[in-house]
Amino acid sequence: MNRAFGLCFLALWSAWSNACDDNQARAAIGRLAQKSPTGYALYQKTAQYSSARSIFLSMLKGGYGGQCDLTTAVHEGAHILAGPENSNRYHLITGETVPRIGEEAVFFKPKELYSKFKTFPESNYLGDTKKDAPSSVDEFGYLLDEFNSYTWDAQVSLDLGDGIEANGMLQFMQFVAAYIERAAQAHPATYNRLTTAPSRTPVAKLWTQAHDVLAKVCARSGFSSPYLKGACSAGQNSSLTKLVGEKAHCPASCRGFASGSPTPSRPPSIVDFARPNRPAPSNSGTQFMMSIPGISR
Numbered sequence: 386m387n388r389a390f391g392l393c394f395l396a397l398w399s400a401w402s403n404a405c406d407d408n409q410a411r412a413a414i415g416r417l418a419q420k421s422p423t424g425y426a427l428y429q430k431t432a433q434y435s436s437a438r439s440i441f442l443s444m445l446k447g448g449y450g451g452q453c454d455l456t457t458a459v460h461e462g463a464h465i466l467a468g469p470e471n472s473n474r475y476h477l478i479t480g481e482t483v484p485r486i487g488e489e490a491v492f493f494k495p496k497e498l499y500s501k502f503k504t505f506p507e508s509n510y511l512g513d514t515k516k517d518a519p520s521s522v523d524e525f526g527y528l529l530d531e532f533n534s535y536t537w538d539a540q541v542s543l544d545l546g547d548g549i550e551a552n553g554m555l556q557f558m559q560f561v562a563a564y565i566e567r568a569a570q571a572h573p574a575t576y577n578r579l580t581t582a583p584s585r586t587p588v589a590k591l592w593t594q595a596h597d598v599l600a601k602v603c604a605r606s607g608f609s610s611p612y613l614k615g616a617c618s619a620g621q622n623s624s625l626t627k628l629v630g631e632k633a634h635c636p637a638s639c640r641g642f643a644s645g646s647p648t649p650s651r652p653p654s655i656v657d658f659a660r661p662n663r664p665a666p667s668n669s670g671t672q673f674m675m676s677i678p679g680i681s682r
């Protein structure tokens with residue numbers, strides 16, 4: 386699917402669903418500015434890159450549930466900013482950026498982890514091999530990109546107070562921890578790279594970021610997640626601790642939570658609807674291509 390078709394699809398979707406008109410979108414951005422300063426800062430950054438602002442707004446307008454979808458817009462905005470064609474860096478919630486991990490043979494393919502997580506709702510990020518564009522299935526750098534976007538989901542949903550979306554982040558914490566553990570056990574070259582600069586910095590910072598967001602999530606009354614226990618257990622592996630330090634461990638505010646049964650980590654937004662069984666894209670040139678309908682991302 387090409388980019389123009391993707392945008393066209395979005396426009397048609399928006400018109401059909403009437404989810405969020407221009408006035409509502411403006412109001413939603415205002416709400417983001419008021420309630421989520423970090424999410425708004427990301428929105429402002431989208432003005433720096435060609436097409437990034439319009440893609441952000443398209444995602445906002447193509448929202449789920451008949452309303453503007455700020456969380457999905459920020460999630461996709463983080464992808465766009467991090468794209469190799471844009472900053473080629475992960476944009477963190479603090480406003481800091483860290484270098485993106487590129488395509489290098491030393492990083493084994495994340496799909497090696499699929500069998501371990503195949504019952505997880507987000508396992509398609511490890512096991513969907515139907516596409517030929519770069520993705521988290523084959524590249525660790527994309528897995529980290531997705532980890533960052535799902536951490537943004539948790540932060541922005543926390544800020545907005547509409548219901549916490551942390552299940553995705555909790556699953557990706559497990560994926561990343563398992564990647565590091567597997568590297569330590571079976572891929573010494575990968576592990577050596579992960580534990581030395583410059584690759585260590587983005588991994589450690591992304592994990593630390595998720596840890597800090599999770600600490601706030603757990604402090605919010607009423608929070609529970611079937612993936613919390615696994616994320617906290619994942620933090621016990623010594624290779625992760627070696628790489629990220631003390632914050633490998635479960636935040637104090639999360640200890641003692643019970644686990645439940647698996648549920649989808651995000652509402653079925655326009656992006657999620659498109660995930661299963663998509664045709665391979667004909668053009669794999671941009672990060673954006675991975676996040677529009679037609680491409681699993």
Ligand SMILES: [Zn+2]
Nearest residue numbers: 464531534682
């Ligand atoms: Zn994503």
